[in-house]
Amino acid sequence: MTTPMTPGIVSGRLAADEISRNFDDLHAPYDAHEARVAADRCYFCHDAPCMTACPTSIDIPLFIRQIQTGTPEAAAKTILTQNILGGMCARVCPTETLCEEVCVREVAEGKPVTIGRLQRYATDTLMARQGHPFARAEATGKTVAVVGAGPAGLACAHRLAMKGHSVTLFEGRPKAGGLNEYGIASYKSTDDFAAREVAWLLEIGGITVETGKTLGDGLSLDGLKTDYDAVFLGVGLGGVNALRIDGEEAATAAVDFIAELRQSDDLTMLPVGRNVVVIGGGMTAVDAAVQSKLLGAESVTIAYRRSRDEMPASTFEQGLAAAKGVRLLFNVMPVAIGDGAITLEYTATQNGKLAGTGETMSLPADQVFKAIGQTLTTDGGLVIEDGKIAVTDTGRTSATGVWAGGDCASGGEDLTVTAVAEGRDAAEDIHAVLMGV
Known part of the structure; x- marks a missing residue:
């Protein structure tokens, strides 16, 4: 995962008991x-x-x-x-x-x-x-393929199973859960909750999970359309945007760092830099920065190209980062990485467009994470709109019998709760089409 720029990226910066405290539940549950x-x-x-x-x-x-x-x-x-x-x-x-x-x-x-x-x-x-609170309806004899076991896919699969359809849930990674399992800061979801919630959801019955299969790698849209009565795509955004700067190969995708951290059995063995810089301004940037600090990084900086008011991460998330000792820099963008440092150029909005001012600064950086957005890696030949699969309000794509939702689909915000709503609503529409109601 990590690409050392200097020998400064090491594991075991903090003792196990301190790391355990650092990664405890962000908000203690109510009694x-x-x-x-x-x-x-x-x-x-x-x-x-x-x-x-x-x-x-x-x-x-x-x-x-x-x-x-x-x-x-x-x-x-x-x-x-x-x-x-x-x-x-x-x-x-x-x-x-x-x-x-x-x-x-x-x-x-x-x-x-x-x-x-x-x-x-x-x-x-x-x-x-108590056990699972919902029961399946009588079997309909209809089959649905759901590709992607993230929030959208899980919500869609559950609602379809509850209505009596048989669902096969395909997931490329070893575990179901998507970003809930691999992309959320550990202090937000402790005690293996993501996996436990998936297991609980599957108690509805009627859902078969097959891992190690993704669209374009083991699955084709045409094949799924032939084998199933309907298809739902919740494939997420698997690609990471490029910085397009000198030395970019030294930067690591923040989502990969977070995924490795989430799957680690021993955080004392996870290497982290002494001086960490995170490029970006969203939730992923904050999660990567805060967790770097919790692992023992001495200096952690979030560098965002626009103003504080334009930062996608909420005021709460910004405050959390600051409270954990993360420095937030605004109106700066990276121009080069190398020799244990990152060069940032100040930015300003000119004629309605963001541009560099020509003035630069340099920060020590033995580890750089990029969190500047993700891209769709496979679309099955469907119509694309603004880099995502074009869908209607109920998730219908340009192909008959194929729906999509979550981060891979156009419209809405890239949030877990939005993905759940889109998967649920698509399932309702799929059910109506399959049953002719």
């Missing part, structure tokens, strides 16, 4: 009393703005009232009916820019109801106390 107290703050708005802000349209006032009345399992069922990956979304969803941002309490007092933590309390309680 029953804490959840009841937090739920008491909800006004249970009739026209709740939080529901509108939720991409999966969870009935937030209802599930919070169910927690308040001591029925967290019922609250979980309310959540999971709309968002089958509600447990993970409670951990990783940027609630501060979605449901909690528009909470009436936030608008009036600057302190919203802690919707995300309440959602986690409800879903964790249900998963710990």
Whole structure:
């Protein structure tokens, strides 16, 4: 994974017990009393703005009232009916820019109801106390291929299985879960939760998982269309954008670093630089930077080409990075990497376009990560729109019988919760087409 620029990239910078503390749960889960107290703050708005802000349209006032009345399992069922990956979304969803941002309490007092933590309390309680809350309908005899076992694919597969269809879920990596398994900061999803949630989801039955198979490598779209009654593509974005600068070969994709960290059995063995620079401004950049610091890097810098206000990572994520000791630089872009340093050029917006000013600075850097976006690596010959598979509101692609959703599909934000909504909605449309309703 790592490409050393200098001998400064080493493992074991911190002792095992310190690393363990560093990677503990970002937010401790609520106990029953804490959840009841937090739920008491909800006004249970009739026209709740939080529901509108939720991409999966969870009935937030209802599930919070169910927690308040001591029925967290019922609250979980309310959540999971709309968002089958509600447990993970409670951990990783940027609630501060979605449901909690528009909470009436936030608008009036600057302190919203802690919707995300309440959602986690409800879903964790249900998963710990009872079996899978949904049952399959009578078998329809229809078969569906779902390619990609990330949030979109899992949500689609579950909803189709629940309606009685037989689903084969294809995944290129050794484990299902997609970004939930390989691309989320470890302190956001502890105790192997991503894998446990997938296992719990599969308890619905009717879903067969085949790993080591991807579109274009072991699978063809034409073959899938022949063998199955419908196809859903949730293939994500497998490519990484290039920096196109001198010395780029010394930079590592941040997503690869995060994936290696997530799959590591011993973080003391994971090498990290003394001076780390992360190029980018999104959630992946923050995750890579913060985790580098937690592994023991002495200096970690996020270098983003635009202003703070334009940074894709939320204010909360920016604050988290700063609190962990990460330096945030704005209006700088990389121009060269080499000799244990990275050269950055200051930027400015001129005539509506971002451009370099000609003024440069240099930072020590024995490890550089690039987190400047990802690209579609396979499209099956479908129509592409702005670098993604073109789809309708219900996920239909340009090919009859083929749907797509999640990061690989046009429209929407590249968020777990959005992917879940798109997979769920595509499944509903697939079911309607297959059953002629």
